[in-house]
Amino acid sequence: MPGHQITRIPILPMGMVNAFIVRTSSGCILVDAGLPDSEEKVAKALRGLGLGFGDIRLIVVTHGHIDHAGNAARLRELSGAPVIIHEAEAKYCAREEPMTFCPTGPFGRFFLRTGLPKADYKGFKPEITLTGNDAFQLKEFGLEGEIVPTPGHTPGSISVNLSNGQALVGDMLASGILLGGIALISRAKRPPFEEKPEIVADELEAQLKRNVGTFHLGHGGPLPAAEVRRHITRLRKLAA
Ligand SMILES: [Zn+2]
Ligand SMILES: [Zn+2]
16 A cells, blocks of 8 residues: 555644644555644645645544644644544544643643643544543555554544554654754754653653554654653653
8 A cells, every 4th residue: 555655744843833734545644733824834735745635535633732733623624534543532623621731841731821722622523532541443544554542642642553563653752943943953842841751751662562663643753663762761750
């Protein structure tokens, strides 16, 4: 299957906020929906591949933060594609319950004070829901790979693992400075918010055991396995 070409969509420039297109045998899947009103950025990236909204077969929302879920309802309208999330994220994506934000440092605390992370977006209910620790096979969407639960950043964070060792992991980790991206992008860092670093470390280890070699990130990236291993060590030290 020619289904492994990954294209980054710059929702914000310099890698600050990324979404991704993964080509499949019959179109593409979208991994993360970006900020509200960012559909033109998605359209431009699709056009660059000779695709349109109608070619999107599935919209994967890695978690309920506004920069990943904020435009999912709109992109579903434009594409007609089903949306998949983890059940633990459903109440946030439906805007029934506010998300919690645990800042990981000064930038996260500053960013939270701006109110932007907590801004509202159009809520949605998914067509497909992952439950518990179950993986979801992507074969029916023309891709060799699966979606796996990778909690820790938020309770229902999920990742898309392709069988060629590439993975799109949302905010499991970030790289760069501030929000992510911009500079020092080869160095892993914690995203501005993270609920359970010790669980993130466990889940990153599980990803390495699944032979993930390249981690594509919502902020900054991509990162090789070796840098992810160093990041796990740093996270373990936090808990020590
Ligand atoms: Zn996030
Ligand atoms: Zn994010």
